[in-house]
Amino acid sequence: MPTLNPPGPRGNWLLGSMLDLYRDSMQYMRDMATYGDITRSRVGPFHVYLLNNPEAIQEFLVTHRDKHTKDPRDAKLLGRFLGLGLLTNEGENHKQQRKLVQPAFHMKRIQAYADVMVAHTSALLDTWRTGSTIDVDHEMTKLTLNIVTKTLFNANVTADEAEAVSRALDELQVDMTKLSTLIVPVPAWLPLAINRRIKANTAVIDRIVWRVINERRAAGTDEGDLLSMLLLSKGEDGAPGMTDQQVRDEVITLFLAGHETTANAMTWTLYLLSQHPAALERLQEELDSVLAGRTPTIADLPQLPWNEMVIKESMRLYPPAWSLGPRIVHTPIPIGGYTIPKNTAVMVSPYTMHHNARYWPDPERFDPERFSADSEKARHKYAYIPFGAGPRVCIGNTFALMEAQLILATVAQRFDWRLDPSQKIALDPQLTLGPKHGMHLRFTKRPVLVAAN
Ligand code: HEM
Incomplete structure (x- = not known):
């Protein structure tokens, strides 16, 4: 009888749970999840559902994929x-663009990026002195920024330019978050400081990206990077797939x-291993026995199962x-005995799903064994959704997993580490889930094995 409404917090008589949502959106979702696997709250005049079991998530994101869209207000702001x-x-x-971008992420193509990932990690580690305390939150951001710059643009963007683009994107995200929490929308044409800043930051990005696109179009070369893949993409009729604006x-x-x-x-993985020395030791034994001092390559990854299990468990917890x-x-959607009506907002949170004790016994415990082949087989596929699911699943998921495995293997092969005693641990759930106070770890070099390469 799909007429009952799901349980959930009642909130304030006028605003419902609006203040809770704006004050701390992660806590708001965690609270909602305590009412059950499908819950509902009210935010002002609107209803918000949270889906928190694998069946409901699969039905919503996969089976009923065509009955919902992302919030058009978010798309307009980000746009x-x-x-x-x-x-x-x-x-x-979206479907067409996804088809055109997908080939840039085919396994063959991204395999070529593995060496870039290891080379950049090794170069960074060369700057770490034994006994020094390092904020890995900062260092890992620098590293992954260098890797994405190289794999997107090959050598055509300097480190300074990449940092300028990254800084502009950071500021844009902060401004977008501010705009998205205003009750009355601010039109883009109003001459306000925030609008001027958005224009200036967009101009910084455009200046650099358009220069590279124009140079590359003029040269007509395939540099083997993601940009070349996008510029060379072809539609079904063989005509150029994308305009320069789309690229x-x-x-x-x-x-x-x-x-x-x-x-x-990476930051959370390194933190977790600092708290679980036996897991780090097991990882280093695996690395030493498979690599014997060589730097890792993509061909080694299947021989490093513990390395992969640690990363997966880290992305479950964080x-x-x-x-x-x-x-x-x-379009109304029937799920779990309820009907989610038109104009309702629906949330899916990998964080609450990954901490649901019905699917993850003792959910706060770090246990990479949850990702052994047998355990993975026994679990519902949609209980683990770090990359989302359905037609909008992360297009970079294989790239990201490979990158994380190669970085972790390279770091753990060369260093031991522990948490700096003064480091405070707290979550900072913005658009992504970072640590609130950075992540200072103290690194010591491991004895060098004689490398075979
Ligand atoms: C550990 C690293 C990563 C995580 C956890 C992650 C997670 C996600 C998630 C959850 C989504 C879906 C969002 C939604 O449905 O609302 C997504 C989408 C996306 N991701 Fe990732 N991502 C990662 C790395 C990457 C990388 C390395 C790239 C590209 C180089 C990338 C590119 C994208 C793009 C373009 C989308 C939008 C896809 C679409 O809507 O069609 N991601 N990512």
């Missing part, structure tokens, strides 16, 4: 600097989506994309 890239596109346009929008989208998330995954973008329902 001010991202244009119409994969993150902001919808419907048929610009996709490039900036990939740059934005492609580094902070992986940096967060999913970098801790909440998917809210979806707005436009």
